[in-house]
Amino acid sequence: xxxxxxxxxxxxxxxREGKALNDKDLNWDDIASxxxxxxxxxRINPGLAYRIVKQGYEPSRxxxxxxxxxxxxCPNCKHxxxxxxxxxxxSLDSIQxxxxxxxxxxxxxxxxxx
Numbered sequence: 001x002x003x004x005x006x007x008x009x010x011x012x013x014x015x016r017e018g019k020a021l022n023d024k025d026l027n028w029d030d031i032a033s034x035x036x037x038x039x040x041x042x043r044i045n046p047g048l049a050y051r052i053v054k055q056g057y058e059p060s061r062x063x064x065x066x067x068x069x070x071x072x073x074c075p076n077c078k079h080x081x082x083x084x085x086x087x088x089x090x091s092l093d094s095i096q097x098x099x100x101x102x103x104x105x106x107x108x109x110x111x112x113x114x
Contacts, residue, residue, distance in 0.1 A: 009069045011058050018053030037068065062101065072102045 014035060021031045028046035032038070037049045040063065048064075051057035059065050060073060 011052070011070060014068065015053055015056060018049060022053060040067070072105055
């Protein structure tokens with residue numbers, strides 16, 4: 001079993017990798033395994049791989065996003081944190097209301113105001 005994601009990747013890159021694997025005529029079990037798409041108990045998840053690659057599905061559950069290496073979702077705007085600059089998120093979100101993973105990401109990826 002290969003659980004890969006420790007770094008953040010984008011949904012677009014995940015879809016691109018999956019489509020390239022699908023073009024090689026791999027089955028969805030193999031694609032899920034190659035992309036590191038597993039259930040929380042460690043089994044490969046071909047259904048989720050299919051939804052992400054073919055339908056552009058963006059998982060909303062924090063634990064699923066973390067397992068896939070996707071950035072957290074902003075609780076206020078409901079978009080992936082990487083889709084806006086961190087300053088845009090910080091200006092919209094109250095720092096006291098941010099969930100801990102989002103706050104940690106915001107502090108690590110903050111930008112200096114010029």
